[in-house]
Amino acid sequence: MFDRIAILDWSAAGRPKTGKDSIWLAVADAEGVRATNIPTRTEAEGAVAALMKQGRTLLGIDVSLAYPAGFAEQIAGGPLDLWGWLAQHISDAPDNSNNHREVASLMNSHFQGEGPLWGNGAKAEIDGLPRLKPAHALPEWRACEKAMRSAGAQPSSCWQLAGVGAVGAQMLTAHPMLHRLQHNTNTSVWPFEKPSENVIAEVYPSLLSAEVKAHLARHPAMVPDQAQVTLLAQALWTLNGNGTLAQMLHADLPEAAKIEGWVLGQDDPIALRRALPPVQEPPRLRDDCFAMPQGVSWVPVDEALERLRAALTPLAQVQALPTHMAHGRILAADTVARRSNPPRPNSAVDGYGFAHATTGAGVQTLPLVKGRAAAGQPFDGAVPAGAAVRILTGAILPDGVDTVVLEEDCAVDAASVTFDGPVKPRANTRKAGEDVEAGVTALTQGTKLRAPEIALLSALGVPEVQVYAPLRVGVLSTGDEIINRPDQDALPHQIYDANRPMLLSLLDRWGYTPVDLGHVKDDPKRIEKALDRGADRADVILTSGGASAGDEDHTSRILRTKGTLSSWRIALKPGRPLALSLWNGAPVFGLPGNPVAALVCALVFARPALSLMSGAGWLEPIGFTVPAAFEKNKKPGRREYLRARLNAKGEAEVFKSEGSGRISGLAWADGLVELDDGPAQITHGAPVRYIPYAMLGLT
CATH class of the missing domain: 2.170.190.11 (Molybdopterin biosynthesis moea protein, domain 3.)
Known part of the structure; x- marks a missing residue:
């Protein structure tokens, strides 16, 4: 755990400079994040040294800490030995004037031919420092840069000293400063040394390029370098607090990292990106969105579904992801082909x-x-x-x-x-474009990205997609009779919690992020705290039990008095009560307490509703007409869902009992038979609608 995170964006400018392409230092600690623009390298070194002397500081610098294998060894030994060599040869005055080009020429003289360093940006010719890229035997990229390039990043070559995107001069002026920091403070250099009280590490702010772009869109007056260091410091500070940063610093790295260095966070850029707080307020539902018209009592299933569909909107945040990392996500915007497939005849x-x-x-x-x-x-x-x-x-x-x-x-x-x-x-x-032509919409908003969609977008040259963040769905169990875990003893009047693990498993299968809100007793204050916690951690909350109007139905009463509850009495068997509410802006679905009723309500109502709120659109269950292998005299007034499975003849058998507490029937079945609202006399061989579990996302 560090007391502060400092991110330094370096500059090799030959005169004092502020604004774009100058030195920026961001510091994140318990008080927040602050970014400072520093005009000279001498001042920047002093500011960073002061931070390091306070102890427990991670300094991330946007400079390559080492060269490809074979370079440092030829001149000075190891990569940190080269820092010391440069500290002896580089002179850097307080006005930013320096001799890095002459030192680069000296470094080139250690190699046959012209040497790898190039890019003389001065007016005068410098012997041994070519203006254009020479041929040389050393690799262009370090192993960490090869890995980033294969993932779509575009790091610059360390050999180039001048021109667009050049970083070589920054390395030559930064390494002497880092050498002095290392030796004047209790500082180690990652990954060459074991982490100590202070750590210097290489960072690459472009890992947060999408977030920086979005940040600049909201803050147009901000300098891009300022946004980069600020967001990266903020992300690493979050990872410092949850232990992920320590894991990154102690992770097993390729052997090449001991010679060439490594970029902190490059192996898990998603963790880095997710560490940033939301940058936009999530969409909220209207407080009265679930309200039923006056006089409405029993609500038919189809009407309830239509009302639910009209009341909901997508809630998930939008984020940018590399296409190859977006499997399972939902497109938040239409995606246009960047090139044709095939690109040429x-x-x-x-x-x-x-x-x-x-x-x-x-x-x-x-x-x-x-x-x-x-x-x-x-x-x-x-x-x-x-x-x-x-x-x-x-x-x-x-x-x-x-x-x-x-x-x-x-x-x-x-x-x-x-x-x-x-x-x-x-x-x-x-023909060129006979599959897809450049410029046309390849996939539309709401499409779920499976392996085939990933393949299509990759073939069309789409490197990044706008997707919805996974919907976070909390699950809360209530009730004095509930025992939280099956490894605990239960008295005769107590039952083990089946609903919460069932619903958490179901949500995971549907592709959402399940948030276990645990179990609370029938205590109004505890239920309120659990709902508060759920609204903070989840986009939607599912509760089971307490959805009716009985003496111990505390959940329903709390949602009515302190939330915005609408109790929907659905003409449905099993599962008549369905409590719908908003709690601190989060929609709450109060499911029945009996497991069969809870599952049926989740499949019939929660599944399409969550799909819509996730950005994927409303889901209609797909069913088939099959012969009945049972008899039933159904009364009018309610839609019924019977636990069913197909026999060897393709006929639908139903479970021996319709009791909503008979959980074994859920495991026995492989689908549901849906009987419409009206009366029906079902006989053997009569056509019935059968919905397989697989069509309900229950496999």
Whole structure:
């Protein structure tokens, strides 16, 4: 645990500078987050040294702490030895004038040829420091940068000293300062050394690029560097408090990290992003959204569903995620194809390509041009009219080719290809964009991103998507008769809690974030505190028990007196009472206490409602008409849901009892038979509507 987090955005400017592309220092601690703009490196070093001397400080600096393997070893030894070498050779005056270019030339002299460092931005020529990128044997990227690039990030090369995106000069001026900090304070350098009281670590603010962009949209006067250090300090301070930062600092890293360093948080960027507090107020429901009209008593199921659908709106926050990390999320906006699929006309088979206009009927013999076209290896040049080229599946059609003949239909020698004509124009080829064209809407808002959708967006060059954050749904059990855990002893008048684990499991299966709010006794103050806790931690709350109007139905009474309760008496069996309320802005679904009724109400009402609030839209259950393997005389007035399963003949059998406390029937069944509101005389073989558990997200 650190007492403060400091994030330093460095600059190699040759004169004092403030504003954009200058030095920014953000400090997060128990008092909040503060960002300071510092005009010179000398002042910045003094400010950071003062922080480190206070102890228990993590300094994250947006500078690569080491070079690719082979560089430091050639000059000074290890990466921290190179810091010491640079501290001896770099002179950095209080007015920011420095000799980093001359030192870069000296470093290059340790290598054959021109050396890896380049980018002389001065007017005068400097021997040994080329202006343009030279050829050299050292790697362009460290292992950590390769990993970030494969994940879509775009770190800059450490070898470039000047020009757009250059970071080399920052490293040369920062490493001497860090060397002095390390030796003048009780400071270790991660991951080269075991963490001590103070720690220096490399950070990469672009891991929060989406959040920074959103922050700047709300604060247009803020400098981007200021936003970066502020948000990163805030995120790491949160991770410091919950223990995640300590785990990051002690995580197992690749062997290359001991030589080349590593970026703090790069292995879990989502944890870093989620550590930031919400930046926008979530949408709220109207206080009277669940109110029933005067005089309404029993509500048919269909009317209740329509009223519920009209009352609700999406509640989930919108966030940006890399496409490859968005599996299971719901699109919050239409997604447009950045490129066509396929991007260019290509071959659908292995064969030979040519211009169709140069062929006709009968045996066709075309001379072969030298070379071939393969996927990822386009043919260099154009194919002359009357000639053919070897082409493989997925290869871009070269200029002069619009048709491909399958290799199995050809006779080939070293000079020519022969086949029977005529061949259809554009045979065995794919048009550019025949799957999806660039600029069109590929997927619409509300689409759930499964593996197929991830594949489509990736193929269309969509690197990032706007998605809804997972809906957080709290589950609270109430009742004096409830025993919280099955490993505890229960007296004869007590029962084990079945509803809470059932509902938490159900929510997890539906793709939401279950929030276990635990169990509370029938004590109004405890129930109020539990509801307060639920409204803080969850977007929606499900309760079970206490939804009626009995003497011990405290949940219903509390929601009525201190919330905005509307008790819906649904014409439904099982599960007539359904309490709907708002508590501190969070919708509350009060489900019946009997497990069968609680599950049926959750499947019929909570499932479509949660889907709508999550951003995925309203869900209608899909059912099938099957023959009945039972008999029943149903009375009018209520819709009924019977626990059912299909037998070997495809007929629906129903559980032997309709009691809402018979939990074994839920496990026995593999679906529900839905009997409509009116009267019905069900006989063997009569058609009934059967809804499999799988169509209710219960598998």
